[in-house]
Amino acid sequence: MKNKKMTKKIIAAVIAFVIIFSAIGCEAQSASGGGTNGGEATSFTPTVAPNTSAPDVTSAPTEETTAPDITTVPDVTTLTPGTTLTPETTTAPIEDTTVPDEDTTAPDVTTDETTAPNVETTVPDVTTLTPETTLTPETTLTPETTLTPETTTAPTEETTEAPHVHTPETVKGTAATCTKDGLTDGVRCATCKATLTAQTAIEATGHSYTVTKQPNLDPYSADFAADGEKTCGSCGKTVAVKAQAPAIESEEYARLLANRLLYYINLIRVEEGNLPAQMLPNMTALAEYRAVQLSTNFAHDSSDISAAATALKYGQYNYTEITHIDPETWEVIHTGEYREYYAPCCGESIGKHGYNISYYGNDIKYLDKRAYEAAEAYHNSENHWRCIGRGENVFMSIGCFVDVENEWAYSCICTSPSDIYG
Numbered sequence: 001m002k003n004k005k006m007t008k009k010i011i012a013a014v015i016a017f018v019i020i021f022s023a024i025g026c027e028a029q030s031a032s033g034g035g036t037n038g039g040e041a042t043s044f045t046p047t048v049a050p051n052t053s054a055p056d057v058t059s060a061p062t063e064e065t066t067a068p069d070i071t072t073v074p075d076v077t078t079l080t081p082g083t084t085l086t087p088e089t090t091t092a093p094i095e096d097t098t099v100p101d102e103d104t105t106a107p108d109v110t111t112d113e114t115t116a117p118n119v120e121t122t123v124p125d126v127t128t129l130t131p132e133t134t135l136t137p138e139t140t141l142t143p144e145t146t147l148t149p150e151t152t153t154a155p156t157e158e159t160t161e162a163p164h165v166h167t168p169e170t171v172k173g174t175a176a177t178c179t180k181d182g183l184t185d186g187v188r189c190a191t192c193k194a195t196l197t198a199q200t201a202i203e204a205t206g207h208s209y210t211v212t213k214q215p216n217l218d219p220y221s222a223d224f225a226a227d228g229e230k231t232c233g234s235c236g237k238t239v240a241v242k243a244q245a246p247a248i249e250s251e252e253y254a255r256l257l258a259n260r261l262l263y264y265i266n267l268i269r270v271e272e273g274n275l276p277a278q279m280l281p282n283m284t285a286l287a288e289y290r291a292v293q294l295s296t297n298f299a300h301d302s303s304d305i306s307a308a309a310t311a312l313k314y315g316q317y318n319y320t321e322i323t324h325i326d327p328e329t330w331e332v333i334h335t336g337e338y339r340e341y342y343a344p345c346c347g348e349s350i351g352k353h354g355y356n357i358s359y360y361g362n363d364i365k366y367l368d369k370r371a372y373e374a375a376e377a378y379h380n381s382e383n384h385w386r387c388i389g390r391g392e393n394v395f396m397s398i399g400c401f402v403d404v405e406n407e408w409a410y411s412c413i414c415t416s417p418s419d420i421y422g
């Protein structure tokens, strides 16, 4: 409040000065020919020009009548020291009048300029008023006009003082995918965009595969060893599932090899106009037994064959006295000891195949390749194919044994037109 009063007083004083100055200032301006003062003058002319200059200007036409006004100016010069006192009495009324005039001053200023020539005629008299140039320091009062804005800043300050209240707004997050991280929902201020709740990363979920197509391990199918497929339930990505053969040392591996071998043999049998052969379980057990024997004795050894059949009780059962033949008399020597054995009533073909285990391991494609090559080898061996390729031999059991250490695979193919022994 005190400040306001003070500024009012100052303004009043300024206005008072300005009123006086304008009466002279206009002339001073014109005297300086719109020099450096001209620019500054414009800054305060708005408050200046109007009030008293206006009347002055209107009185301007009567050039000489303005003179008397100027003659009163000397009194003003004498007032400069104590100026602040006299204006105070005049401020009260001026205060009110200046405010409305402010708006109308602008046009008046332009008329000031037009009246400038008229004023010039009074210049000689003004020269005697040079002391008034000491009034130009009033230009330093113009900053005081910036005081009035200060009062206007007060209300604006109040509006900024009101604390800003955030308006929460959801920032939509993104769901994590199989391969990309997501973001949680966040909250920000709709007005100032300040983050109220930061979004945080959601780790990628990773694919969740389920096997939609099993790899093909059926040795009797054309696309044996074909890869399977697994599909991600979330994104639908499809990945191959590699067909994998069992461990090469396992019986399952040997059986897969044997079955695949029969598949290729049957392809040739059918091609040659014969029925495809099929395995018999008991005969297969014999073939497998023989295949293991072959790894240590690769031959059609009758005692091995008999031992195998007897161990498995496969074939024709025999119970006979053990006899010897005297080399000198050729007589049969009866021992009185009896033994029982089995004689398999089937043909036998045997094979020994190089097997590159150290390089291919249990690669199922390699197994397939070797089965095909073994079938071709049997087919190209006339003695073997005579048995294997014979049309009547519709029962055929194959046993394989893989000698992992020495990298050989052995095959024994038992053939029969009858399934009498199973």
Ligand SMILES: [Zn+2]
Pocket: 164, 165, 166, 167, 189, 190, 191, 192, 193, 194
């Ligand atoms: Zn905000």
Ligand SMILES: [Zn+2]
Pocket: 178, 179, 206, 207, 208, 232, 233, 234, 235, 236, 237
């Ligand atoms: Zn996925």
